[in-house]
Amino acid sequence: MLGSEEGLVGVSRIDLKVGGSVGGKRGSTGFLGCDFWLGGEVVVLMVVVDGGASGMGGCWCGFIEINSLTYTIHVPTLHLGSTCEAIVCTLGAARDRALSSFGEEKITKLVVYASDQTHSCVEKAAKRVGIPPRNFQVLATTSNTDFAMSPKTLREAMDADTAQELVPLYVCATIGTTPSGAVDPVNELGHVTSASGAWLHVDAAYAGSACICPEYRHYLDGVELANSVSMNPHKWLLTNMDCTCLWLKNPTTLVECLSSKPEYLRNKASESGNVVDYKDWQISLSRRFRTLKLWIVLRQYGSDYLMCHIRNGIELAEYLESLIYKNDKFELLVPRKFSLVCFRLKPQNGEDGVETNARNLKLLEALNSSGQAYMTHAVIGGAFAIRCAIGGVLTQIKSGILMSSRC
């Protein structure tokens, strides 16, 4: 019995070998196989058709590249429930690594860095693991960098903290920030963190999905300098919530932090070292079978369709962007990189920033009250931005209007 996605615990060992159809372009993904152990953890090895791109840096663990017919097997990607959990776990690992060098008392000296665009879960995670709130450094961004984190600002902040005998611990770089879709320069930030010894986590929760398309993969340049990377297929890769992929450069650090070995969990398989006990890679003991739903999505759609889905969302965003450009009343607030469009009503003559923001808030409320659209907002560089995030499979253009195909 394969078990439901919800109830795999207790399934006897099954060797499930699944071959992929790799001849044609459509559905050209494959899996080497899945093994389920009773009381253990499923390990799904993803087969990536790889044209020989360099190791991890050029090939997104867990994603699909179609270049040739060569199979490359990647290490298992840990599937968690959320980016929040991924960051709590990796931040905890970074903390323990630092404290093992500096001593436990130094916990109040550890510093975490994020930008003013970074997701709020990083600050929450920092609190979770005992980093004093005053040691959560928020680095300001500006339109000069399209609201990306500045490596120079980061380095200066770290140097200032080090001079005060604080310890730069962890930096979260984001590919596709929530407020504005900004992309932090992973390569440059990676050089800063490598020099300081801080842990670099790359949060690609949303835009990581876009990186299955070769034309967007350059945003991952430098990812080999990261200690960990996470993304959420449940955001933009057609996978039901919850499903977060976490890749670790050195899983040992995480395992040492999260490992527990009570007597009642001891078993020969674990002690043989031949299995991966994912209970030691996450907060909870038990695990749901998230991998299966991602596997089904990948098998069902194949890489071509998934890339098509991503590109379609981006094309629709480009279309919305073009409408905004053509309309004198509106303006874009940040350059669009993916399928998130941030725009607003332009300031009117004599209006100050507060009034412009209020007018845009009113527009957003009217939009959402109409029942025909739903958008959210952000404040970018002090300006109230309306965020239109396109990603649903039903969104299309009908009679020049962006709408759901159910309308």
Added chain:
Amino acid sequence: MLGSEEGLVGVSRIDLKVGGSVGGKRGSTGFLGCDFWLGGEVVVLMVVVDGGASGMGGCWCGFIEINSLTYTIHVPTLHLGSTCEAIVCTLGAARDRALSSFGEEKITKLVVYASDQTHSCVEKAAKRVGIPPRNFQVLATTSNTDFAMSPKTLREAMDADTAQELVPLYVCATIGTTPSGAVDPVNELGHVTSASGAWLHVDAAYAGSACICPEYRHYLDGVELANSVSMNPHKWLLTNMDCTCLWLKNPTTLVECLSSKPEYLRNKASESGNVVDYKDWQISLSRRFRTLKLWIVLRQYGSDYLMCHIRNGIELAEYLESLIYKNDKFELLVPRKFSLVCFRLKPQNGEDGVETNARNLKLLEALNSSGQAYMTHAVIGGAFAIRCAIGGVLTQIKSGILMSSRC
């Protein structure tokens, strides 16, 4: 659209009023109703038929009592994924409450208490939130208390720690411990923690389900002294994993600890104070709709059947216990309280403890290799115990043998 259990995010507001059938005994549970907000959180109010038992202390929030036809509405029970997460959250809340009084530097002085029977997730959670490992106090238990935590031992440990300028922070009492099914005396422990100011969490992950039966509810005596209580319907209440209920005496402490208010999440509903933002009660931002599957279980089976299910499991355990009593080769290691039977092959003449343990390990391996049974083990008071945990709906007695109905 109700949405799948997995994909409720994005559902428009629905007012779903469901009446319960309360006339007869069978299926006498009811729900007041469910409200779903777009972008908000489902709130499920559980109607409990209550004979007037005193407030929270006498009535398990989220469970069903059948005493009369009076409806009592209880506050929402938070549904998380696991006990581990519940403890990380409550321990974090306890920590922040203490540090707000003592100062952030005191984090290295905070102490967490558990017994040698307490689940390993508490130690793991303590590490997660930055409690130094040396400050995780494991209190020894003995057969004198049937391996329950001793209030006297706890008090002495706290006094000794206070004398060293450490701060007793958090105690985890368990109803139905993993290794042995022991029950910590919540009332007496609650008096110790109340006097010291420490947070008392009651972990009823497994045996909390038994407390829907009046004859087991006395194990909850004193629960009104606890700061938080958790149990897992996914263990013994026929609910698919994952589903953990967490009740908090004062949710404000938790919310202050876990709250995040980024601009892009601000909305009128949240700011009105008329909704509960469960994102502030847990680690993750997004939530799956766990409540629905529990609701379906409760509606589908009703309280009578659920109590019958619990009692049936316990009767089967009693049967196994009787077989062990009748067989000279075996002995019980701890008195059975629920459906967990801990037993072993008795020591043979001239055999030392190590040899007895080795022989029992061999028996367990033979049992599990047979493919006809699956049991785990624990070490209780130095003795290797075979744990038979009965709870599956298919388990029955056939021809005097405890087996699955599929055999």
